[in-house]
Each structure stands twice: as structure tokens, then as C-alpha cells.
Amino acid sequence: MEGMKLYVTGDLDPCLDQRSACLDPRSASCSSSFVWEKKPFKKSGKVPSMTINQLRFSELHLHGRHNEQRMLLDFLRENYPMGGKSRQEEHNNSRAKQVVLVSGVSGVGKTRLIQDTLIQHVEAEMCGIFAIGKYDLQQTAQPYLGIISACQEMLRKMIDSDGGTNFFASPETLDGIRSDFLNDLGQNGLSLLVRVLPLVSKILGVGEERKLESPMETEGILEQLASNDGKMNEAKAKLHFVFRVFFRTFCKHLPLVVMGLDDLQWADTASIELLSDLLGDRAVQNLMLIFLYRSDESDFVTMIANISEELRDKESKQMVKLMKIDIGSLFENDVNSIILDLLSMDSSSATLDLAALCCRRTGGNAFFLLAFLRMLKDNGYLEYNFGLLKWTWDLEKIESETVATTNVVELTKFKMSSFSKDYQTLLALSSCLGHSFEKKDLDIVSCGKYSTNDFLAVAQEEGMLELLTGRKSMRYRWTHDSVQEAAASLIPTNESLKFKYDVGKLLLSGIAEKDTGRYIFVILGLLNPFALDADNLPLDERLQLANLNYLASTQSSKLSSISSTSYFVKSGIALLPECHWQSHTELSLGLFTIATEVEGAQMHEDAMNWYASKVLQQDHLTILDKLRVYRAQIQYWGMKNDDKSVERCLAVLDQLGCRFPRSSLLQNISLIFSLLKYKRELKKRTIQEVSNLPVVTSPEIREMGSMLNELSLHAYGTGETTLSGLCTMKQLSITLEKGINGSSYYGFVTLAPFFMVAFNDLKATSQIASYADAMRVREHGSQTTAGFNMVQGCFNLPWAHTWSHSLCVLREGYKTGMREGQLRNALYCISASLWTCFIAQVHLPTLKSDIDVYMRQTIELDTGLPLNNAILLKRSVEMLLDDSEQTEGRQSLLEEAGSLIGDDKFNSAMANVFQGQIYYATGDYQKGTALAIKTGILLKKLLSASANMPSIFHQSFSLYVSSQDTQAWRTRRTLRSLAKKRHDILRKWAKDGCPNVVHYVAILDAELAILNGSDKNVVEDLYQKAIVLSARGGMILDAAVANERLGRFFEGLGDTIEAGRRFEQAMQYYEDYGLTSRAFFLQKQYRDHISSWSLR
Incomplete structure (x- = not known):
């Protein structure tokens, strides 16, 4: 800080006293071609009692903005009528x-x-x-x-x-x-x-x-x-x-x-x-x-x-x-109104010439106009004549001695140049503290050498600063950006960076250490520009600044400001000395770790890997030191469903002492034996025994558990479901052998879907889910987590509870994830919630609106599976809402899927589910049959995801309908066999207590009765039961299809009146679902039947 000089304007040269490290202003004159009259300022900031000769700036009303005010108020009242709390x-x-x-x-x-x-x-x-x-x-x-x-x-x-x-x-x-x-x-x-x-x-x-x-x-x-x-x-x-x-x-x-x-x-x-x-x-x-x-x-x-x-x-x-x-410039009549208001005059004609001149000089700029009028008053061009008791001015003198300029900063700077040198110094210092500042901060950077109270009073009186109300502390704000800019321009350009650097050092040294975080952004805004450009900055100052930039980067990171974080962390790295990894390991690790994260967040893969490599090549760091860097890379690749995320997880687990068989054959064998082993072992354990396992405190074991969950998720996302299952088995093994770690409950909750696929056992699935919940409560109390809710709501709960219950859990998981910063799992929850709404047949326009709301988050973060799922789902809803009659050449969802989601195995399977529902909703059962034969049962590809239920139903339904419509005996038998296989799966699930398939079974029972040639009353009773169950469960589309199919059945019997009644009910359900195109089709196709029913 020694040798610092503060240049403000002209030949002013205040410098720092080397002993006290405080600013010492030296008085000198300042010349200017056109400035305010130089006159001494009062020591007191009090306004003199005689105000008749003062311009009434504080009482000035708004002029010339009547149209804008009316527009604002009309716009406000259009949506918010008057009336307040009544x-x-x-x-x-x-x-x-x-x-x-x-x-x-x-x-x-x-x-x-x-x-x-x-x-x-x-x-x-x-x-x-x-x-x-x-x-x-x-x-x-x-x-x-x-x-x-x-x-x-x-x-x-x-x-x-x-x-x-x-x-x-x-x-x-x-x-x-x-x-x-x-x-x-x-x-x-x-x-x-x-x-x-x-x-x-x-x-x-x-x-x-x-x-x-x-x-x-x-x-x-x-x-x-x-x-x-x-x-x-x-x-x-x-x-x-x-x-x-x-x-x-x-x-x-x-x-x-x-x-x-x-x-x-x-x-x-x-x-x-x-x-x-x-x-x-x-x-x-x-x-x-x-x-x-x-x-x-x-x-x-x-x-x-x-x-x-x-x-x-x-x-x-x-x-x-x-x-x-x-907002444009003021007109002459508006300028005249302002002058009349300031001068407390009534006669508008008396000031017209002055208004015209002011308008020419200022271009009608409101702030510049007020500054110009203040200048006229201060320099005697505009004055109050006590003899005549009125304001007077010399228009010719003003015309000849002032020039037109729109640079309000220069005009304000001229005004400031009439201040004493002390006050000019204080103005320059104040400009460095931001658009608002506290008096104590100004006292710090001025080192107590000036009367800041007098200065602040004068600055207020001159309309440059205003005191903010409602605060215990003395906080001031610049009245306009131009005033702050003018104050900053008092510092010569070639000295600006050094001046601000010295002010930043004064502020940093003057505040309490505990307040550093409060001031960090202001301080670095003053220090960084000079420090990053200086070649000979002392080592201790470079290290101090590197630490400050690290602090600012962590704060910006927590505030989720990626651009600010990037700026501060790169500034901190640039200030590190040579050999910093050996001499300042902790600081270097912190900076390079955040740099890796911020580059990954910006999707800059090369830069992310460069910063990561600098950390990973440090042999003296432990695996725990490097975990955040590894996780940043894993998260980046995971969002892109890149196999690198799996490879990196495996490498980290290997360093933690956890290994897997690498060949697919060995993985499959290991998974099968593990499933059989733990099916036997878990049957012997009660929920109480599992929840009473000891809690692991070893950081290595806890990190291993966390990384196993990461690997399980990313392996599943890249289609390696066997490896995902092995992660779950390994988590289970570690938990039963060593105790509960922070991720054990998640391992158990993901085990349930594998049991469902392997054994088709709903009871065992529910039991394992109960173990998981008990572990969660043991580790986290009543607090839920987004990941837990995602797996429960998507894979486990739908087998034992209604869709509405699963939706509540998924939405709560989304809220929890957003609240706790578990973004990825939150988006998985909302993604699962949205497609659950689709298969639960929520009103289509409402669903589309919800998808639009959440699409921005998934697109912005490129979140892999949730993003691809949202893209597919949005396209599916758009296809159903498309009411155009032109279908020739229109692509199916499956035909578009490749370009929409790429090689995403899970969502490719989900595309088949969505496409099956589209064919079902639009009555295209032949294509539904072809899809069912092509894809087969998706249970393994989707694990135990609840999407299996509608998928198997739509396949069975289309196969039954196509079997009825075909005349070829062999084909009829084959289709019926395929349909019955799926029908039987749904029957077993219904028998085991799954509430969401009961109405599916009822609809398929009715179709099978038609295929078997059952009596009319039997078919009608079965379909009526199916319609009631569908409507009661909120499955509007199924109720519509059931009514339509029953109508077609009566049509085949020649009962046009009953057929018309069913078609009309189907139309109502289709409209309630939002599928107006299908309702219009029925109206057009069966107009005569519906009329017969209406005229019965």
C-alpha cells in the first residue's frame, strides 16, 4: 500500500501517508473551460431557512408522462381490479x-x-x-x-x-x-x-x-x-x-x-x-x-x-x-411545466423562451435538464430578485455562454469540479463502493481524514446522493448512474485500476474478518482488474487475492451463478504462484475442483477434462480428495448418457476396493446367483432386524455406497441393466455385512424392481420396499429424498397403490429434490410423474401445459433420461391433440424417436409404450398388433416400471381385436394365444393386489367373451363392469374405448339405438380426455346411430 497515489482531477495529487496508510488530500486549483462557480461550501449540511430563492427539486412533480402513466395504470387495472382486501x-x-x-x-x-x-x-x-x-x-x-x-x-x-x-x-x-x-x-x-x-x-x-x-x-x-x-x-x-x-x-x-x-x-x-x-x-x-x-x-x-x-x-x-x-425526450411544453414547477410560477408564457433554450441545450433529457437548471442557478444565470420578488434570467447570456451537449456525465463532472479537493476525493472514493454504500465504508476508505458527515450532507443538498430510509445504518445511494459515473471519471483513466485496487485494499483491511463474505464481490471488483494485469504483484498479495477469489467462487457456486463462478475461479487460478500444488495444496485443490465443476456445468468437456487432469495427476492427493472432480465428470457424461460415466464410476469404485466382473456372461451369472441368495436371506429377516443394523461411519464405505448408487443409475440409463442390478446386489451385501451407510436405503428400494422382473412376486417386492423405507427413516428420520421417491413412485408403489398415490409421492419427490438441490433426482421424479399422468389418462391439454412448464429445466440442463422422456411424451401428446384429418405420410412416434432421443435404450422402450397408447386411443388396432408382435413384453427392458401395465394391456387388447377381425384360422389362433398370455399376466397382478390393472382385466374379459361368442347379456355385463371400473378410477380413455367397443358390438347385432347410446357416451369421454379428433370421428362415422338414440 506504500507509494499509492490518488489522482482525482487537474493537478490534484492526494497521496497515502506511508505511516498511517491513509489518504492525505492536498489542496490545489482545478481549471475547466466551463464549470460551476467555485465557492466555499458550508460546513453544515443544513438547508438555509430562506427557501424562496431555491429551486424546489425535492417537491418537483412528474411532468410530460401522462400517456405512459395512463398506459401503466390501465395495464395494471386490466388484470388487478381495484378493491384491495375486500x-x-x-x-x-x-x-x-x-x-x-x-x-x-x-x-x-x-x-x-x-x-x-x-x-x-x-x-x-x-x-x-x-x-x-x-x-x-x-x-x-x-x-x-x-x-x-x-x-x-x-x-x-x-x-x-x-x-x-x-x-x-x-x-x-x-x-x-x-x-x-x-x-x-x-x-x-x-x-x-x-x-x-x-x-x-x-x-x-x-x-x-x-x-x-x-x-x-x-x-x-x-x-x-x-x-x-x-x-x-x-x-x-x-x-x-x-x-x-x-x-x-x-x-x-x-x-x-x-x-x-x-x-x-x-x-x-x-x-x-x-x-x-x-x-x-x-x-x-x-x-x-x-x-x-x-x-x-x-x-x-x-x-x-x-x-x-x-x-x-x-x-x-x-x-x-x-x-x-x-420513453422518449420531453417536449418544450413539458420542459416549461418543469421550470414553472421548480420556480413556483403560474404564468406559462413567461418561461416559454427559457424552456425552448433549455430544451435545445439538453435535448429534452429529464435528468440532464435538471442538472442544467441547477448549473444555471449556481452560476448566476438564473436567480431570484428579492427586489422584484420574482425569478430572473438573461436569455442572451445563457445562449452565448453555454453550449448544447447531451453528455450529462461531463456536465455533472463540471459541477463536481467546483467542489473542494477533499470533496472531489470523497466523490471518487464513493464511486468505487457501488450504486449504494454505508457511511462506515466511506469512513474506512477515507481513513478518517475527511469530514464525511459534511460531505454527505452537501452531496444530498446538491442532488447527487440520497439517504435510504428504513435503515438503522446510514446507507446512501447515488441519485442516478450518471452521477456515479461522473464521480468515477474524476479519476484519470490511466490511474483508475491502481486507484481502485488501493481503495479495495483499504476496504479489505478496514472491515472485520467475519464480514469478508459480505463485501467479497465489491472488494474483488476493485482488486481483480489491476491484480490480473500486474506483473510484479507481491507473492503475499497474490495469495491473499487467490483465496478471496476462491471464497467468491464458492459463494457464486452456491448461488448457482455459473458465469460469476467461472470468472472468480479462473482469476484465483491465474493468481496462484508456481509450484502451487506443493506449496498451497488445499487452495489449489479447491480452485481446480470448482473449475472442473463449472466447465462441466457449461458443457465444456475439453476444459472440464483439462482442469480435472490437473487434480487427478497429483499423486499426493487421496481418492477422497479427488472425488468431487470424479463426480463432476460422471455427472457431465451421465447427462449425455455417455458410457464414460459408467467407466469412470467403475474406476473410482476400483480405487475404493469394490470390483465387478467385466464380461456380460459373468455379470449375468453373478446377478442370478445374487438374486436367489438374497431372496432366501431376506425372507429370514424382519423389518426390525434390517432397520437395527449399525450405521457405518467410515468415509470410504459411505462414499463407496454413494458411488454404487451413481453407477446403478448411469448403467441403467445406458442400457446396462445387468450391471445396474449388480450395483444393487453389492449395496445390499455391504449393508448386511458392514451396516447402513447413507445410500443403503436407495440400494434396497432399487432391489425391488429386480425382484419383480426375476420372480414376478409382488409380495416380495413390497416387503423389500418396506425394508428400504425403514432404513431411510433410520438414516434420515422423517425427511424423504427425491431419489427414494422416484424409485418408489415409478417402480414399487403402483403395484400396490392407485396411480393417484404414486403421483403424490413423485410430486413430493420433485419438491424435495428442488428444495434440497437434488436436481437430477427431482427431474427424474417429475419425468416419471408426467408419464404416469399420461398412462393414467390425465386430461391431455392440461398434461401438455405441465410438460411445457417443466421442459425448460430439462432442456437447460440436458438431463439425459428425463429430457428424452419429456421430448417423447410431449410429441406423443401433440400427436393425440392433432385434430387435422390429413394423416397421409405422417410419421409415427417410433419413426421419429431415433432423431428425437438417439440411442437411449430405456426411452426407446418407453417410446413403444407411448406408441401403443396412441394406437389404442386412435383405434388403430392393426398397427397396435404389429407393434405387440415386434416388441414383445417389455418387462425386462423397463424393469418393474409401472409403464408395463398399460403396455401389456394395450398389446393384449389390440391382439384380441385383431383376432376377432381376421378370417385366417391360424392367424386367429396365434393372435389369441399371444393376447391370452398377456391377459394372464394382468390377471395374476390383479389377484396379487395391484389396483391399477383390475379394469384392464375387465376390458380384456369382455373382449375375450366376444371372441368366444358369448351371450349378449354376458358381454354387456362384462363391458358395463369395465366401464364403471374405468370411470371410477379416472381412466377416461379406457371408459371411452370400452363404450365404443360395446357400441360396435351392438352395431354388429343390429341394435342401432343401443349402439348410438354407447357411441354418444364414448364421444363424451373422448372429449373429457381431450381427444376431440376421436369424438369427431365417431360423430361423423355413426351419425345415424347417434340420431336413432337421440330420437328414441
């Missing part, structure tokens, strides 16, 4: 979220328009809440800056400094918010929410506000390595889920929430992604978002264009209502 029930109705885009050049008055127009209407008249957050060009690396500041402002409005509430935060409202936070987030989610938004703690009543500006606190490197587990995308999903719950809760308990985000062009990528998630979340209601951005920032045009395009897309899907307001 109309509370209205805000519970589903409404599209409102989004307003407000654009204009800097200084045109975007923020003032929004604040003056909406605060009164939203809060006083509608009993809602309004808050605005701001992004900062100097803090673009700080994730979620604008969103966090807006949310903190909402909380601040909810809670006053004495712990009471204001008018829209009733005790009932706060109780409801508190209750929902506790129920929806759980302890971990709440902890994260409080760390990100400290004021939440006051609503929860769990202590005083933690004074955090940035979300995380300092942690040790080893603790951070242990806490992240190498899954950046999971951290992102967890944080976004927490934010969504925050907005869901506020929007649920308040009639209207309006959040403005200023200077959106400087927003970080993570903020944009979060906003997209909020707009796509149908549970977030009563929300208006206002995006304000500069239209003249060419560097950010692409980002704003992408945001606008996404918003238009959401508008086309009726997810949002969108309005755009472009």
Missing part, C-alpha cells in the same frame, strides 16, 4: 403474470415514472406491495443483485424498525407467510432463504436481522469442499426453488406483488434464468414484473433481445401479459 378472493384466481418493459436512454426518467405512478396505486389502493431493485455496472459479477435488493425491500416494507407491521402486513398475513415458509421449505431451505434474504429471519421470528449484503458467510475451504458435493446445477435448482417459494408465498398472501428491476442490461445471467423460472411457474400468481433498461447500451443489445423474444414466446402461450413502453 376483493381478496379475486387474487386467488389464476391470472397470467404481467410484464412491463420500459426502455429509454440514460436520464430519460424511467425509474421516476414507475415509482411515481405505481407506489400509491399498488400499496395504498390495492393493498399490494411494490419494490424496485437495481443492477450495477461495477458489480456485474455479483449474482442476483437486483432481485435480492428488491426482495429485501419488500421484507423491509413488511416489517418496520420496531418489529411492527405497516398497513398491508397484518398479523394474519405474516402468520400465513411464516407458516408457508416453514411447510414448503423445510429447515435446509429456510436456512438458505435467510442467508440470501436476511430480513426473512424477522418474519420467522428467529432472531435479529443478520447484516448480510451478499448471501454467504466465510467458511473454511475443507468445509466448503464437503458441502457442495460437486453439483453446481443442483445448487442452482435449490436456490431457484427457494426464490420461487418466496414469490409464491408473497403472491399468495398479498393481492398484488410488483417488482421492478432497474438497469436490467447489467443483470447477470443467473438473474435472467431465475426470472424465466418465475415467469414459467404457474404457482406464482398476482405478480407484475417491470424491467427497466437502457436502449442505448449497444454492448447489451443481444441480451435484451433474447429476453424480449422469450417474453413474446411466453405471451403467445398465454403465460404472461406483456406491455412495452419506450
Whole structure:
């Protein structure tokens, strides 16, 4: 810090006193071709009692924006009628979220328009809440800056400094918010929410506000390595889920929430992604978002264009209502109104010439206009004549001595040059602290050499800074970006980086060590630009900065900001000294590990492998030290269903002492013997005995258990089901021999599907699932996990419970996974939930809407199996909803599958399931038969996935129908035999207690009765039973098909009236299902029969 010099402007040369390391300003004159009058400033910031000769800036109203105000209010009231809490029930109705885009050049008055127009209407008249957050060009690396500041402002409005509430935060409202936070987030989610938004703690009543500006606190490197587990995308999903719950809760308990985000062009990528998630979340209601951005920032045009395009897309899907307001310059009459307001004059004609001149000089820019008028007043061009008791000005003098310019920064800088040298130094220092700062921070970087109280009072009086209200601490904010920019421009360009570096060092040395995490983004914003460009930075400073960048990268990682994490971690690596792996192993490991993760999260495989190789080639590191790097690679390859994920898992397990046979033959033999062995052994054990096994504490064993689960999942995803089963057997063996590890319950729950496939034994499957649940409770208490729910809801529960029960478990698994950051398993849960909805015959348009909501997450993260499944499912629903009569040349789902999902074995099998249901729903039983013969029973390919039930039913049904329609005796017998084989499987499952196949069996019994030539009453009774069972279970499509088939049966008997009745009922069920094309087909095909029934 010695030798630092601070150049502000002109020949000013304040320097650092080497003994005290504090700034020592030296007075000097500053020349300028056109500046404010240089005059001494008062030591006190008090406004003089005589104000008749002052321009009334603080009382100035909004002028020239009547049309924009009317547009805003009309748009607001269109969706949110007036009435406040007396109309509370209205805000519970589903409404599209409102989004307003407000654009204009800097200084045109975007923020003032929004604040003056909406605060009164939203809060006083509608009993809602309004808050605005701001992004900062100097803090673009700080994730979620604008969103966090807006949310903190909402909380601040909810809670006053004495712990009471204001008018829209009733005790009932706060109780409801508190209750929902506790129920929806759980302890971990709440902890994260409080760390990100400290004021939440006051609503929860769990202590005083933690004074955090940035979300995380300092942690040790080893603790951070242990806490992240190498899954950046999971951290992102967890944080976004927490934010969504925050907005869901506020929007649920308040009639209207309006959040403005200023200077959106400087927003970080993570903020944009979060906003997209909020707009796509149908549970977030009563929300208006206002995006304000500069239209003249060419560097950010692409980002704003992408945001606008996404918003238009959401508008086309009726997810949002969108309005755009472009704010232009003020007209002469508007400028005249402002002058009259400032001068407290009534006669508009008296100021017309002055208004015209001001309009020419400022281009009608609102902020520039006010700065220009202030300059005229300060320099005597505009003054109050006490003799005449009116304002006077010399128009010719103003015309001749001022020039037209639209550079408000230069004008403001000229104004600042009339300040004393001390004040110019303080302005420059303040500009380094961001768009807002606390007085104590300014005291730190000024080293107590200046009267900051007097300076802040003058800066407020001159309209450069404003004191934020509602805070115990003294926090100030620049009145406009241009003012901050002008203050920063006082520092000569060639000295700017060094000046900011020295200010950053002063701030770092002046804050308490425990507060480093709060200031980390501001400090590094000041330190990094110079440090990364310096060739001779001392070693101790490089190491200090490398550690700070590591801290910032961990915080950004936890905040899921990939771009910020990448910047900080690469900065930290660049600052490491030579031979850093030997001299600073822990720091190097932390930085390179996060670099591996962040490159994998960005899908940069080569860069990910390069950083990983630097860690993996360090022989002095243990396998436990390297696990996060291995997991980052495994996760990356796993999302692509790449065999490398399996190979890497096997390599890691080998280092942990766990090995598998490599040949397929040996794997099959080993799996068969293991299944037989554990079937016998588990029958001897009670649930109590299994749950009372000791808990393993060895980190190697616990990591082995976790990696076995990873391998099981990735092997299954790449089609190596035998290896997946062997992982489960190995997990079972380790658990029974050594005790319960953190992953034992997952191993047991995945064992159940293999028992189902191997032995077709529902009872044994249910028993093993019970063992798994007991282990989960032993290890995790009542807390569930997404992975457990996924396997239970997809593979185990449907065999003993209804579809609705499985759906509840899967959806709860999704919520848990998002809340706890278990992103992959959460998406597996929602994927299984969606295809369960499909086979459970949920209303098709509703299902399509749900698929659209969750597609973005799966596409964004390229999550392998869930993504491919969602793609197939979406295409299947689209095919069913396509009501065009042109079917010639249309591809089937199976024909499209190759291009949609590639070589994904599990989803290739699922494509057969979906295609079978499409053929069944559209009555194309010949193609359904061909598909059944081609694919056979899919039980092994799908393990015990519940999709087996409809698949086997659709195959059996199509085979029975085709058997009835064929005249060839041999073919008829073959088809009947194939159908009966599948029919018998379903009968056994129904007998063993599976509730979801009972109506399938009833429908097949009716078809078999027709094939056997049974009596009319027998067939009718069987089909009536099937219709009742289908409708009662919510299987609308099956009820429709059953009615249609019974109608065709009566048609064959010549009973057109009864046939017409059944066809009409079938049409109603098809329409309820959303399959209007099939209903239209029946109407067209059997018009006469339906008319006969109607006219009976």
C-alpha cells in the first residue's frame, strides 16, 4: 500500500501517508473551460431557512408522462381490479403474470415514472406491495443483485424498525407467510432463504436481522469442499426453488406483488434464468414484473433481445401479459411545466423562451435538464430578485455562454469540479463502493481524514446522493448512474485500476474478518482488474487475492451463478504462484475442483477434462480428495448418457476396493446367483432386524455406497441393466455385512424392481420396499429424498397403490429434490410423474401445459433420461391433440424417436409404450398388433416400471381385436394365444393386489367373451363392469374405448339405438380426455346411430 497515489482531477495529487496508510488530500486549483462557480461550501449540511430563492427539486412533480402513466395504470387495472382486501378472493384466481418493459436512454426518467405512478396505486389502493431493485455496472459479477435488493425491500416494507407491521402486513398475513415458509421449505431451505434474504429471519421470528449484503458467510475451504458435493446445477435448482417459494408465498398472501428491476442490461445471467423460472411457474400468481433498461447500451443489445423474444414466446402461450413502453425526450411544453414547477410560477408564457433554450441545450433529457437548471442557478444565470420578488434570467447570456451537449456525465463532472479537493476525493472514493454504500465504508476508505458527515450532507443538498430510509445504518445511494459515473471519471483513466485496487485494499483491511463474505464481490471488483494485469504483484498479495477469489467462487457456486463462478475461479487460478500444488495444496485443490465443476456445468468437456487432469495427476492427493472432480465428470457424461460415466464410476469404485466382473456372461451369472441368495436371506429377516443394523461411519464405505448408487443409475440409463442390478446386489451385501451407510436405503428400494422382473412376486417386492423405507427413516428420520421417491413412485408403489398415490409421492419427490438441490433426482421424479399422468389418462391439454412448464429445466440442463422422456411424451401428446384429418405420410412416434432421443435404450422402450397408447386411443388396432408382435413384453427392458401395465394391456387388447377381425384360422389362433398370455399376466397382478390393472382385466374379459361368442347379456355385463371400473378410477380413455367397443358390438347385432347410446357416451369421454379428433370421428362415422338414440 506504500507509494499509492490518488489522482482525482487537474493537478490534484492526494497521496497515502506511508505511516498511517491513509489518504492525505492536498489542496490545489482545478481549471475547466466551463464549470460551476467555485465557492466555499458550508460546513453544515443544513438547508438555509430562506427557501424562496431555491429551486424546489425535492417537491418537483412528474411532468410530460401522462400517456405512459395512463398506459401503466390501465395495464395494471386490466388484470388487478381495484378493491384491495375486500376483493381478496379475486387474487386467488389464476391470472397470467404481467410484464412491463420500459426502455429509454440514460436520464430519460424511467425509474421516476414507475415509482411515481405505481407506489400509491399498488400499496395504498390495492393493498399490494411494490419494490424496485437495481443492477450495477461495477458489480456485474455479483449474482442476483437486483432481485435480492428488491426482495429485501419488500421484507423491509413488511416489517418496520420496531418489529411492527405497516398497513398491508397484518398479523394474519405474516402468520400465513411464516407458516408457508416453514411447510414448503423445510429447515435446509429456510436456512438458505435467510442467508440470501436476511430480513426473512424477522418474519420467522428467529432472531435479529443478520447484516448480510451478499448471501454467504466465510467458511473454511475443507468445509466448503464437503458441502457442495460437486453439483453446481443442483445448487442452482435449490436456490431457484427457494426464490420461487418466496414469490409464491408473497403472491399468495398479498393481492398484488410488483417488482421492478432497474438497469436490467447489467443483470447477470443467473438473474435472467431465475426470472424465466418465475415467469414459467404457474404457482406464482398476482405478480407484475417491470424491467427497466437502457436502449442505448449497444454492448447489451443481444441480451435484451433474447429476453424480449422469450417474453413474446411466453405471451403467445398465454403465460404472461406483456406491455412495452419506450420513453422518449420531453417536449418544450413539458420542459416549461418543469421550470414553472421548480420556480413556483403560474404564468406559462413567461418561461416559454427559457424552456425552448433549455430544451435545445439538453435535448429534452429529464435528468440532464435538471442538472442544467441547477448549473444555471449556481452560476448566476438564473436567480431570484428579492427586489422584484420574482425569478430572473438573461436569455442572451445563457445562449452565448453555454453550449448544447447531451453528455450529462461531463456536465455533472463540471459541477463536481467546483467542489473542494477533499470533496472531489470523497466523490471518487464513493464511486468505487457501488450504486449504494454505508457511511462506515466511506469512513474506512477515507481513513478518517475527511469530514464525511459534511460531505454527505452537501452531496444530498446538491442532488447527487440520497439517504435510504428504513435503515438503522446510514446507507446512501447515488441519485442516478450518471452521477456515479461522473464521480468515477474524476479519476484519470490511466490511474483508475491502481486507484481502485488501493481503495479495495483499504476496504479489505478496514472491515472485520467475519464480514469478508459480505463485501467479497465489491472488494474483488476493485482488486481483480489491476491484480490480473500486474506483473510484479507481491507473492503475499497474490495469495491473499487467490483465496478471496476462491471464497467468491464458492459463494457464486452456491448461488448457482455459473458465469460469476467461472470468472472468480479462473482469476484465483491465474493468481496462484508456481509450484502451487506443493506449496498451497488445499487452495489449489479447491480452485481446480470448482473449475472442473463449472466447465462441466457449461458443457465444456475439453476444459472440464483439462482442469480435472490437473487434480487427478497429483499423486499426493487421496481418492477422497479427488472425488468431487470424479463426480463432476460422471455427472457431465451421465447427462449425455455417455458410457464414460459408467467407466469412470467403475474406476473410482476400483480405487475404493469394490470390483465387478467385466464380461456380460459373468455379470449375468453373478446377478442370478445374487438374486436367489438374497431372496432366501431376506425372507429370514424382519423389518426390525434390517432397520437395527449399525450405521457405518467410515468415509470410504459411505462414499463407496454413494458411488454404487451413481453407477446403478448411469448403467441403467445406458442400457446396462445387468450391471445396474449388480450395483444393487453389492449395496445390499455391504449393508448386511458392514451396516447402513447413507445410500443403503436407495440400494434396497432399487432391489425391488429386480425382484419383480426375476420372480414376478409382488409380495416380495413390497416387503423389500418396506425394508428400504425403514432404513431411510433410520438414516434420515422423517425427511424423504427425491431419489427414494422416484424409485418408489415409478417402480414399487403402483403395484400396490392407485396411480393417484404414486403421483403424490413423485410430486413430493420433485419438491424435495428442488428444495434440497437434488436436481437430477427431482427431474427424474417429475419425468416419471408426467408419464404416469399420461398412462393414467390425465386430461391431455392440461398434461401438455405441465410438460411445457417443466421442459425448460430439462432442456437447460440436458438431463439425459428425463429430457428424452419429456421430448417423447410431449410429441406423443401433440400427436393425440392433432385434430387435422390429413394423416397421409405422417410419421409415427417410433419413426421419429431415433432423431428425437438417439440411442437411449430405456426411452426407446418407453417410446413403444407411448406408441401403443396412441394406437389404442386412435383405434388403430392393426398397427397396435404389429407393434405387440415386434416388441414383445417389455418387462425386462423397463424393469418393474409401472409403464408395463398399460403396455401389456394395450398389446393384449389390440391382439384380441385383431383376432376377432381376421378370417385366417391360424392367424386367429396365434393372435389369441399371444393376447391370452398377456391377459394372464394382468390377471395374476390383479389377484396379487395391484389396483391399477383390475379394469384392464375387465376390458380384456369382455373382449375375450366376444371372441368366444358369448351371450349378449354376458358381454354387456362384462363391458358395463369395465366401464364403471374405468370411470371410477379416472381412466377416461379406457371408459371411452370400452363404450365404443360395446357400441360396435351392438352395431354388429343390429341394435342401432343401443349402439348410438354407447357411441354418444364414448364421444363424451373422448372429449373429457381431450381427444376431440376421436369424438369427431365417431360423430361423423355413426351419425345415424347417434340420431336413432337421440330420437328414441
